[in-house]
Amino acid sequence: MTDVVYVEDEVRDHPRTRQILDRLPHADVVACGRWGEVFNRRNQDFRLQKRRPALILAAKHGEWVLPTPVSYGIGGRRNVYFSHMLNCPYDCRYCFLQGMFRSAHHVVFVNIDDLFAAIDATLAEHADDEVYFFSGYDCDSLAFDRVTGFLDTALPFFRDRPRAWLEIRTKSTQTRALLDSEPFANAVVAYSFTPDATARALEHRVPSVARRIDALATLAKHGWAVGMRFDPLIYTDDYATRYRELFEAVFASVPDDRVHSVSLGPFRLPTGFARTVEKLYPDEPLFAGPLEKRGDMVSYRRDLEEEMVTTVTAMLGEYADPSRFFPCELDD
Amino acid sequence: MLHFVVALAAEARPLITALGLQRDDAHDAFPVYHGEDPTLGPISLVVTGMGAALAAAGTAHLFHLAGGRDHGVWINVGIAGHPTREVGEAVLGLRVLDAPSDKVFYPPRIGPRRLPGEQIKTVPKVDTSYPEGWVVEMEASGFLATALRYTTAELVQVIKVISDNRRHPVERLDAAMVSELITPHVETVKQIAADLLPHGQARAARHAEPVGFADLTAEGRWSVTDRRALRRLLERRAMIAPELDLPDEVHRLWRGSDVNRVLRAWLDDLPVQLGVDR
Numbered sequence: 022m023t024d025v026v027y028v029e030d031e032v033r034d035h036p037r038t039r040q041i042l043d044r045l046p047h048a049d050v051v052a053c054g055r056w057g058e059v060f061n062r063r064n065q066d067f068r069l070q071k072r073r074p075a076l077i078l079a080a081k082h083g084e085w086v087l088p089t090p091v092s093y094g095i096g097g098r099r100n101v102y103f104s105h106m107l108n109c110p111y112d113c114r115y116c117f118l119q120g121m122f123r124s125a126h127h128v129v130f131v132n133i134d135d136l137f138a139a140i141d142a143t144l145a146e147h148a149d150d151e152v153y154f155f156s157g158y159d160c161d162s163l164a165f166d167r168v169t170g171f172l173d174t175a176l177p178f179f180r181d182r183p184r185a186w187l188e189i190r191t192k193s194t195q196t197r198a199l200l201d202s203e204p205f206a207n208a209v210v211a212y213s214f215t216p217d218a219t220a221r222a223l224e225h226r227v228p229s230v231a232r233r234i235d236a237l238a239t240l241a242k243h244g245w246a247v248g249m250r251f252d253p254l255i256y257t258d259d260y261a262t263r264y265r266e267l268f269e270a271v272f273a274s275v276p277d278d279r280v281h282s283v284s285l286g287p288f289r290l291p292t293g294f295a296r297t298v299e300k301l302y303p304d305e306p307l308f309a310g311p312l313e314k315r316g317d318m319v320s321y322r323r324d325l326e327e328e329m330v331t332t333v334t335a336m337l338g339e340y341a342d343p344s345r346f347f348p349c350e351l352d353d
Numbered sequence: 354m355l356h357f358v359v360a361l362a363a364e365a366r367p368l369i370t371a372l373g374l375q376r377d378d379a380h381d382a383f384p385v386y387h388g389e390d391p392t393l394g395p396i397s398l399v400v401t402g403m404g405a406a407l408a409a410a411g412t413a414h415l416f417h418l419a420g421g422r423d424h425g426v427w428i429n430v431g432i433a434g435h436p437t438r439e440v441g442e443a444v445l446g447l448r449v450l451d452a453p454s455d456k457v458f459y460p461p462r463i464g465p466r467r468l469p470g471e472q473i474k475t476v477p478k479v480d481t482s483y484p485e486g487w488v489v490e491m492e493a494s495g496f497l498a499t500a501l502r503y504t505t506a507e508l509v510q511v512i513k514v515i516s517d518n519r520r521h522p523v524e525r526l527d528a529a530m531v532s533e534l535i536t537p538h539v540e541t542v543k544q545i546a547a548d549l550l551p552h553g554q555a556r557a558a559r560h561a562e563p564v565g566f567a568d569l570t571a572e573g574r575w576s577v578t579d580r581r582a583l584r585r586l587l588e589r590r591a592m593i594a595p596e597l598d599l600p601d602e603v604h605r606l607w608r609g610s611d612v613n614r615v616l617r618a619w620l621d622d623l624p625v626q627l628g629v630d631r
Contacts, residue, residue, distance in 0.1 A: 303559055
C-alpha cells in the first residue's frame with residue numbers, strides 16, 4: 022500500500038532507513054529536508070490523504086518520553102508514553118489524531134537508539150520504581166510493525182529492563198513479532214475494542230472485532246499478558262446491549278490469569294480537534310450524536326456520559342477482576 | 354472542474370485535440386480553451402508561456418475565469434529534461450524545488466501509481482547540466498505556488514514528459530516533436546484526472562450549504578456565530594433525520610439563536626444510529 026516514501030536527508034544513510042526501504046521495493050523514494058516540511062504543510066486534506074498515505078522516515082529531536090494524561094494508567098504510579106511513529110493505517114472516526122495532525126502520512130522515526138537512551142534515562146530518574154511506557158499513543162503499536170520492525174528491537178530491550186513496563190496497544194492482528202518472541206513479565210499487549218456494530222460503523226480498515234479477539238486469545242495462549250481497552254466508550258441507544266455482547270465475547274476468549282488489565286475511557290476530544298474532525302467529516306453520524314462542549318473538551322452530554330460509564334463499569338465488574346480493572350475518572 | 358496549465362502551445366495541442374477543447378476568444382491575456390468531456394466533465398486549459406512567473410500568472414487567470422474557488426483538480430503538463438531517463442518517459446512530481454528560492458513543494462499522490470514519482474527542479478532558464486536525480490523544467494513551482502492557493506494539495510499535480518537527456522540534449526527539439534512526446538501520455542493524464550475529480554467533488558459537497566440553510570436564514574436576525582451553529586445543526590439533521598421535516602416552531606422564530614436552540618433540542622431527542630442500516 023505504501024508507494025511513496027519521503028526520506029529526511031539526515032536519515033538517508035541510517036541502517037533502519039535502509040531496512041525499511043528494503044521492505045518497500047516498489048515505492049517511489051523522495052528526499053525531504055525535515056519531516057515537518059511534508060507533514061505540517063498548510064492546505065492538506067487529512068481525509069484525502071488517508072486514502073493512500075505516504076511514509077516519512079525521519080529523525081526525532083527533542084523529548085522522546087513524555088508524561089501521559091493523569092487518568093491514563095493501568096496500575097503503575099509512573100506513566101509515560103513515547104512515539105516511535107505518528108499516525109496509523111487504520112481510520113477510526115473517533116481518533117484524535119485526525120484532529121491533531123494536518124497530514125495522514127505515517128511518520129516513522131528511525132533513530133530509536135535515542136528513544137532507548139531516553140527510556141534508560143527515565144528509568145534512572147525513578148530508580149526505585151517501575152515505569153509504565155505506553156507505545157500506542159500517537160500510533161497503533163503493532164499495525165505498521167511489518168514495515169518498521171520496531172518490536173524486533175524493542176522487545177529484547179524491554180525484556181532486559183524488568184522495571185520498564187511496555188504497553189503495546191493495538192487493533193492489529195499482525196502478531197508475528199510477538200508470537201516469534203518469548204513473552205516476558207513486564208509487557209502487556211492491549212487490544213482496543215468497541216462493540217461490533219459500532220466498530221463496523223466507525224473503525225474503517227480495522228480488523229473485525231472477532232479477529233481481534235482471536236488475536237488476543239492467541240497471544241494469551243502464547244503466554245503474553247493481555248489487556249482490554251474499551252476506550253472510547255461510544256454511545257448508541259442500545260449501547261448497553263452492544264457492550265454486554267462485546268464483553269461476553271472478549272472475556273470468554275482469554276483465561277483470567279492472562280488478563281493483566283482492563284480499562285475504559287469516555288469519548289472526549291479537545292475542542293479544536295473536534296472542530297477539525299467535524300469539518301473533515303460533516304457526514305459522520307458519530308458527530309451528530311448528543312455531544313456537548315465542556316471546558317476545552319467535546320464529549321457526550323454529562324448525563325449520558327455518567328450513565329454510560331456507570332452502566333458499563335458495573336457490567337465490567339461482572340467480568341474483570343477488580344484488582345485489574347482501571348475505570349476512568351469522570352473529572353472535568 | 355479540471356484545469357490544465359501548460360507552457361507551450363505544442364504541449365497543449367495533444368490535450369486540446371484529445372479532449373475536444375475550444376479556444377475562448379473572449380480573453381486575450383493568455384490563450385484559454387474550454388470543453389466538456391463525458392467522463393471528466395468541464396475542462397479548462399491555459400497556455401501560459403515559458404517560465405514560473407508566467408505559469409503562476411496563467412494559473413491565476415484560469416482560476417478567475419472559472420469563477421473562483423471550486424475544489425477543482427489542477428494539473429500542470431509539460432516537457433522536462435533528466436540526465437538518464439529515456440526521452441518519452443512520463444513522471445509525476447512528488448517533490449518540486451523552486452531553484453531560485455529553494456522553496457519546496459510536495460504534491461501528495463492519493464491515487465494509484467500510474468506514473469513513477471520524481472523530484473522536479475524548476476529553473477529560471479534553460480539548463481543543460483542535467484543534475485543527477487532531478488527532472489528539470491521551468492514552470493512547476495510557479496504553477497504550484499498559485500494553484501495551492503485555490504484547492505487542497507492532493508488535487509494539484511505535476512506531470513512531466515522527458516524531452517531531453519544527456520544523450521539527446523534540448524537543442525534538437527521542435528514543436529512537432531514536443532506534441533509527439535505528449536500525445537502517448539494523454540490517456541494517462543486523463544486517468545490521473547479521473548482518479549482525483551471525485552475527491553474534488555466530495556470536497557465541494559463537504560463545503561456545500563446544508564439543506565434548509567438558505568430558507569432559515571433568509572429572514573430573521575442571524576449573527577455569524579448563529580449561522581455557523583445552524584450549519585452544523587442542519588448537517589446533523591441531514592445525517593440522522595434527513596426524512597423528517599424541521600419542527601414547525603423554527604419557522605416562527607425571529608432570532609437565529611432561538612432557532613438553533615429549538616433545533617438542538619429536537620436533534621438531541623432523536624435516536625443515534627451507528628452501524629445500523631437506516
